[in-house]
Amino acid sequence: MELKTIEKKWIEALQSRYACKRFDPNQKLSPEQIDLLVESVRLTATSYGLQLMKLVLVENEELKEQLVAYSFGQEQVKDASHLFVLCREKSLNPDHFEAHIQDISNTREIPVEELEQRKNYLSDSILSKNNIDQQVWMEKQIYIALGNLLSACAIMGIDSCPMEGFIPKEYDRILDLESHNLTSVLAIPVGYRSAEDTYALQKKVRRSTDNFLVKI
Numbered sequence: 001m002e003l004k005t006i007e008k009k010w011i012e013a014l015q016s017r018y019a020c021k022r023f024d025p026n027q028k029l030s031p032e033q034i035d036l037l038v039e040s041v042r043l044t045a046t047s048y049g050l051q052l053m054k055l056v057l058v059e060n061e062e063l064k065e066q067l068v069a070y071s072f073g074q075e076q077v078k079d080a081s082h083l084f085v086l087c088r089e090k091s092l093n094p095d096h097f098e099a100h101i102q103d104i105s106n107t108r109e110i111p112v113e114e115l116e117q118r119k120n121y122l123s124d125s126i127l128s129k130n131n132i133d134q135q136v137w138m139e140k141q142i143y144i145a146l147g148n149l150l151s152a153c154a155i156m157g158i159d160s161c162p163m164e165g166f167i168p169k170e171y172d173r174i175l176d177l178e179s180h181n182l183t184s185v186l187a188i189p190v191g192y193r194s195a196e197d198t199y200a201l202q203k204k205v206r207r208s209t210d211n212f213l214v215k216i
């Protein structure tokens with residue numbers, strides 16, 4: 001079947017993206033590009049639409065530099081134009097559900113009283129999970145946001161590197177994430193590759209479709 005232009009572009013973008021190891025520190029993304037990337041994350045689907053996550057944008061060069069030591073020496077976090085850190089809520093409380101219901105009420109013009117049952121259901125079922133289950137559940141959703149951000153970068157011709165290779169506790173301290181009730185989960189430097197990044201030339205390694213797709 002012949003693919004339409006947009007679908008072709010989408011797949012080509014995914015083929016050409018790669019985990020960039022060396023960024024050109026002199027090439028900066030524009031505020032408009034950053035806004036579009038933020039929007040791609042903000043629009044991420046989340047369980048019940050609760051969005052128990054936030055996106056932190058690190059623009060401060062000194063802070064980016066400090067983070068290298070807590071990223072196992074990975075210099076992408078300093079050299080990239082911008083560093084995104086995807087964070088989950090550190091702890092959950094009834095206010096999270098109250099705020100979500102208020103958003104629905106304002107956006108859809110529904111009286112909050114009509115949403116009371118929904119609020120109680122969400123609050124009771126989620127707050128009754130233990131801390132670890134809550135964390136795992138929130139973090140799974142952060143990986144969906146990561147996918148959206150990587151794809152948005154790819155289609156916009158922006159280089160990126162998904163990173164789990166850092167020490168969350170130290171990122172939280174340096175970026176003072178606790179004051180926002182946040183804890184870091186993933187770091188994603190974005191910008192443009194350095195001409196010296198040899199990873200850009202390597203062929204993409206993926207399982208063959210035969211060894212990947214199970215048709216039943």
Ligand SMILES: Cc1cc2nc3c(=O)[nH]c(=O)nc-3n(C[C@H](O)[C@H](O)[C@H](O)COP(=O)(O)O)c2cc1C
Pocket residue numbers: 017018019020021074161162163164165166204205
């Ligand atoms: C969740 C996640 C964490 C990763 N952490 C790192 C990391 O800390 N540093 C790094 O250089 N690459 C990291 N990568 C990149 C992967 O190694 C890379 O995506 C994989 O080898 C496939 O290569 P490609 O993305 O270039 O196609 C990570 C990727 C994912 C999805």
